[in-house]
Amino acid sequence: MDYAETFATIDGCKIRLMRGGAGSPLLFLHGARGASAWLPFMDELAKHFDLIVPEHPGFGGSDTPDWLDNVGDLAYFYLDLIGGFGLERVNLVGTSLGGWIAAELAVRCSDRLRSLVLSAPAGIHVKGLPKGDTFMWSAAETTRNLFHDQTLAEAALQRPVSQAEQFIEMKNRLIMAKLTWQPRLYNPHLHKWLHRIAVPTLILWGDDDKIIPTGYGPAFAGRIPGARLEIIAKCGHLPQVERSDEFVAKVVGFIRETDA
Amino acid sequence: MKFFFFHLMPYAALDPDYDKKHNSAWVTLPNSYYDPKIGHALYNRYLDELEYADEVGFDGICVNEHHQNAYGLMPIPGVMAGALARRTKNVKIAVLGRALPLLNNPLTVAEEYAMLDNLTGGRLIAGFVRGIGAEYHSWGANPAESHDRFHEAHDLILRAWTEPGPFPFEGKYYHFQYVNCWPRPYQQPHPPIWIPSQGSRETIEWASAPERKYTYLQTFSPVAALARYMQMYRDAAAGYGYTATSEQVGWSVPIYAAETDAIARQEAKPHIEFFLNKLLRMPPEMLLPPGYLSLQSLQGIMQAKRTITGGPQTIDDVIEKAVFLCGSPATLRAKIEQYQSEIGFGYLLPMMQFGTLPHELTRKSTEIFAKEVIPYFRTQTARSAAE
Numbered sequence: 001m002d003y004a005e006t007f008a009t010i011d012g013c014k015i016r017l018m019r020g021g022a023g024s025p026l027l028f029l030h031g032a033r034g035a036s037a038w039l040p041f042m043d044e045l046a047k048h049f050d051l052i053v054p055e056h057p058g059f060g061g062s063d064t065p066d067w068l069d070n071v072g073d074l075a076y077f078y079l080d081l082i083g084g085f086g087l088e089r090v091n092l093v094g095t096s097l098g099g100w101i102a103a104e105l106a107v108r109c110s111d112r113l114r115s116l117v118l119s120a121p122a123g124i125h126v127k128g129l130p131k132g133d134t135f136m137w138s139a140a141e142t143t144r145n146l147f148h149d150q151t152l153a154e155a156a157l158q159r160p161v162s163q164a165e166q167f168i169e170m171k172n173r174l175i176m177a178k179l180t181w182q183p184r185l186y187n188p189h190l191h192k193w194l195h196r197i198a199v200p201t202l203i204l205w206g207d208d209d210k211i212i213p214t215g216y217g218p219a220f221a222g223r224i225p226g227a228r229l230e231i232i233a234k235c236g237h238l239p240q241v242e243r244s245d246e247f248v249a250k251v252v253g254f255i256r257e258t259d260a
Numbered sequence: 261m262k263f264f265f266f267h268l269m270p271y272a273a274l275d276p277d278y279d280k281k282h283n284s285a286w287v288t289l290p291n292s293y294y295d296p297k298i299g300h301a302l303y304n305r306y307l308d309e310l311e312y313a314d315e316v317g318f319d320g321i322c323v324n325e326h327h328q329n330a331y332g333l334m335p336i337p338g339v340m341a342g343a344l345a346r347r348t349k350n351v352k353i354a355v356l357g358r359a360l361p362l363l364n365n366p367l368t369v370a371e372e373y374a375m376l377d378n379l380t381g382g383r384l385i386a387g388f389v390r391g392i393g394a395e396y397h398s399w400g401a402n403p404a405e406s407h408d409r410f411h412e413a414h415d416l417i418l419r420a421w422t423e424p425g426p427f428p429f430e431g432k433y434y435h436f437q438y439v440n441c442w443p444r445p446y447q448q449p450h451p452p453i454w455i456p457s458q459g460s461r462e463t464i465e466w467a468s469a470p471e472r473k474y475t476y477l478q479t480f481s482p483v484a485a486l487a488r489y490m491q492m493y494r495d496a497a498a499g500y501g502y503t504a505t506s507e508q509v510g511w512s513v514p515i516y517a518a519e520t521d522a523i524a525r526q527e528a529k530p531h532i533e534f535f536l537n538k539l540l541r542m543p544p545e546m547l548l549p550p551g552y553l554s555l556q557s558l559q560g561i562m563q564a565k566r567t568i569t570g571g572p573q574t575i576d577d578v579i580e581k582a583v584f585l586c587g588s589p590a591t592l593r594a595k596i597e598q599y600q601s602e603i604g605f606g607y608l609l610p611m612m613q614f615g616t617l618p619h620e621l622t623r624k625s626t627e628i629f630a631k632e633v634i635p636y637f638r639t640q641t642a643r644s645a646a647e
Binding site for chain 2: 135136137138167170171173174175176177178181182184
């Protein structure tokens with residue numbers, strides 16, 4: 001599937017984005033590792049949608065604006081992007097950090113959304129349910145803890161990493177620290193307002209997530225009216241990578257349902 | 261040159277086999293390794309050593325701040341400075357903390373330092389640091405805000421000391437309706453400010469700016485790096501249009517003095533190696549959390565692949581790089597004189613206790629250094645002044 005790599009300036013911030021496919025818009029919000037590359041699951045989603053994959057302000061090939069202090073800033077940024085691009089009835093899909101941004105966006109305003117998919121989102125805290133400390137783990141430990149299937153982790157560790165990729169990793173880690181270090185990976189006020197999400201919502205979680213434990217799934221689902229929680233078996237924190245077929249099938253199926 | 265006796269107050273009784281189970285003496289090393297009865301004895305012993313430095317003629321003594329670790333037991337250095345304030349009469353007391361970005365309210369430091377300055381009648385030297393990376397894991401402070409918070413907290417403290425209160429402070433991180441520091445500092449306009457660092461262009465350019473001219477201390481670095489950073493300070497000062505004095509730069513370094521070079525090496529070896537390989541032990545993720553260094557500095561480190569927590573180090577490695585000065589009085593006089601003439605620091609901060617070095621050896625080394633090394637530089641100063 002062809003995709004175009006472009007830049008857009010919103011709120012004074014130039015961001016890099018990839019866009020491919022046709023149909024109703026699907027805005028995909030990436031997690032901590034950024035969205036430098038067009039991945040196989042994006043190819044599949046682009047067969048059904050006009051897939052838009054921006055790199056968040058502060059990440060990868062996007063600029064870091066002075067106004068960027070917290071995840072709420074990114075939520076307002078994407079509301080402005082949706083408005084600026086003239087998108088209507090957007091299917092919003094976010095994973096991990098991206099899921100947190102998507103939830104923050106939806107509690108602010110769901111008017112232009114048609115559906116919401118949160119895959120292993122950060123953003124809330126449940127007492128007694130600790131998250132993994134990706135800032136303390138070594139790069140190898142983090143990679144291993146991202147996956148259920150350790151052959152995938154080993155393959156990822158064997159892949160050579162260029163200097164340019166290393167630089168992007170450092171940049172992404174820096175902005176992740178700025179946005180999520182304290183309180184770690186959550187906004188203490190978000191959980192109070194999740195009931196404001198007024199669009200059909202699907203929550204996906206791997207059953208072996210060592211970054212944000214699967215127990216966070218019911219905590220999100222219980223606070224968003226009508227939300228459905230689906231657990232993906234034998235899967236870590238990245239269903240879109242580790243179980244991409246199942247991830248795509250669930251996302252596409254759910255969005256079709258919302259049409260019915 | 262002035263001499264300041266520097267202490268880390270390590271937990272010298274740390275089980276050396278801790279590293280079979282734990283990857284660091286910091287942050288996550290269980291505090292069940294700490295025995296309060298031993299700690300009680302160590303604190304009092306270490307205070308004795310600092311007080312002894314006053315008796316034998318050091319110009320100053322230094323306490324230090326680190327959190328949640330066995331490397332240094334002074335998370336709140338003002339407690340130690342307070343204890344020393346009443347038992348010492350002559351020395352300056354330098355608090356080589358406080359890690360400003362860790363604090364939700366930096367006015368606590370303005371108050372604490374002002375109290376110490378009043379208590380000692382103006383013997384306080386006020387240190388400001390960012391803390392090392394591990395501190396950001398221990399205290400949950402955001403490393404990506406470290407530089408900005410440091411600068412804003414510094415500005416707040418300086419204004420609290422120098423502007424008539426009450427006044428409002430309107431910062432990004434700190435906001436106060438009434439800044440009104442009671443007591444005001446004893447020294448006017450404020451105590452001397454020292455900035456310890458492991459070397460950073462940003463810090464040097466900031467400390468050397470004409471409105472500050474703060475004393476920059478290079479801590480725990482090879483002599484080659486020391487020379488580079490001291491030169492960077494002079495160059496920065498020249499760029500601002502003035503000539504930096506030697507009083508604006510200092511060097512903090514572990515030192516061991518004994519009767520001969522051979523005795524010094526033999527006596528220091530297990531203790532400095534414990535310091536290097538057990539107490540400093542830390543994975544890079546702990547030492548350098550993201551944002552603690554700028555992307556530019558981080559890239560430099562990545563390319564150089566260097567870190568102070570590399571493989572095991574021996575006494576010979578650190579003597580060779582002059583990360584550690586060890587030897588007879590003659591050897592120490594020669595080395596210090598050579599480095600001083602090449603590099604031109606006005607303050608030397610010998611860390612006379614390190615790792616497991618016991619009290620008797622610490623005291624012996626301190627005495628030899630005070631009697632046979634320091635006086636040489638006093639007369640040298642007199643000599644060069646007379647010339």
